[in-house]
Amino acid sequence: MKILLLRHAECLGNVDESAYCRIPDHALPLTPHGEECARAVGAEVRGLLEPGPVAAYVSPYLRTRQTLTLLGLGGLLERTLIEPRLREQDWGNLQDVAEQQALKKQRQAYGHFFFRLPLGESGADVDDRVAAFLSELWLARADSRHPRTVLIVSHGLTIRLLCRRLFSWSVELFESLTNLKPCEYRVLRRVSDERDGWQLDRPFEQWRDSPDGSTQM
Template sequence: MFQLEMAKFINFKSNIKHLPKRIILIRHGQSSANLDRNVYANTPDHKIPLTPHGIDQAREAGRKLLDLANNISDHGNPPNCSSNAYFYVSPYERAKSTLREIIRAFPRHRVVGVREECRLREKDYGCFQHKSESVDPMAGWDKIEEDCEKYGRFFYRFPNGESGADVYNSVSSFVETLWRDIDMKRLYNDPSSVELNVVIVSHEETILIFLMRWFHWSTEQFESLKGPKNCEIRVLELGSSGEYSLAVQHDDETMKEWGLSDEMIEDQNQRAIAKPREYVSNEKNPRYLNSFFDSIDTDDGSHQQDADQNN
């Protein structure tokens, strides 16, 4: 029995050996449009630059990321193990400028790759693209925001733009590419001696939808989320379960401030501390399953009304 358990553990360790230690999400620094939304009327969204303060934010974020990358785990790594970074970045100028400032903090040999990724772009808020000399292009924005709040951020499609659901499709395609890059070991120089940090530099809504897609959160759970501030860092780190979790680097109070419910936080904590192969994913959790049923049949065939009022 002991030998069987050891064999399972060794197989588990070999399966996660080539996984990045962390997947780090960071929003771009402060842009000129973050200070004055009228900038959208005269500048294409993808060309909006960082402010001087945004540049400072990005440089500080680079120092924080390097400190994080230097925090090498000791689980089975050789003494000469180092921690490198591979970057994916949105093609928008404010995101690429943020990345350029972040990388200033890293020694060149620690950056193993950079890829511009169109699927990490900002959601298209196309309502700004039809300017008229006689009409203030921003005049209807307050009404649009009100409609979005009523309809729901995920499904509301901005005039001539995109909905959260549209972004979800793009992000889902990117996640598949990310997993393929990981499985093919395209992100490593030497997987045997290097811990890898995958860093994604993107935008507020795109980061939230990435988290939604990664953790299989529902549309209802998404609506409660609060986006990251400029250059805020959110870290998904491998837990003892072999799953990525926000709870390794962030405490419950922080996750609650981000809009995660108690159930979502519990799931993150289980991802962080569960034993290998004992983690029960969110969509298989009985409390989550029960929320889809007014009543369900128990194993003995009896009828459980209202799923015990969702526990």
């Protein structure tokens, strides 16, 4: 099995944080620039997909669904599944700008994995639902009818945690990595039949060395 992990294109919330105060997170649209980037990266994505059918799993948020549509994959997709467990970390309904900034500072000091947003989720909560999704994907792999190539269109933190689960990275290493940029992707390939037998095409950027000394490879 080959898995292509793609972060959604630039959305309104990426360029205007006040948008979270008036538009639900799940309804934030792509910007015009994001739409252009999604179309542009479509050619790269098509080149990375293996010959044969492809299964796409996409977060239900508007920006991820728009990104998938604009990739222009057309008939390459055998099945497309809207997967709520791949959604963004829940910050809790409409947000207040000042409160949002304060929470981001608290989360940075406390740690992104364990800090629980007052009306939303912790990174650990996202980790749990990503693990459930991966377990089902692992079972689907045993079905010969399931495509061998999988495209996942999701969000920065969610993609990082999906890789943390697949590679059994430590929490310290996870918190040392940065999210993929909008429209950035990573490719996962099977290198053995073992459950953890995955290989990442290139590492995530790191803003510091992991305090526990662990690495991505």
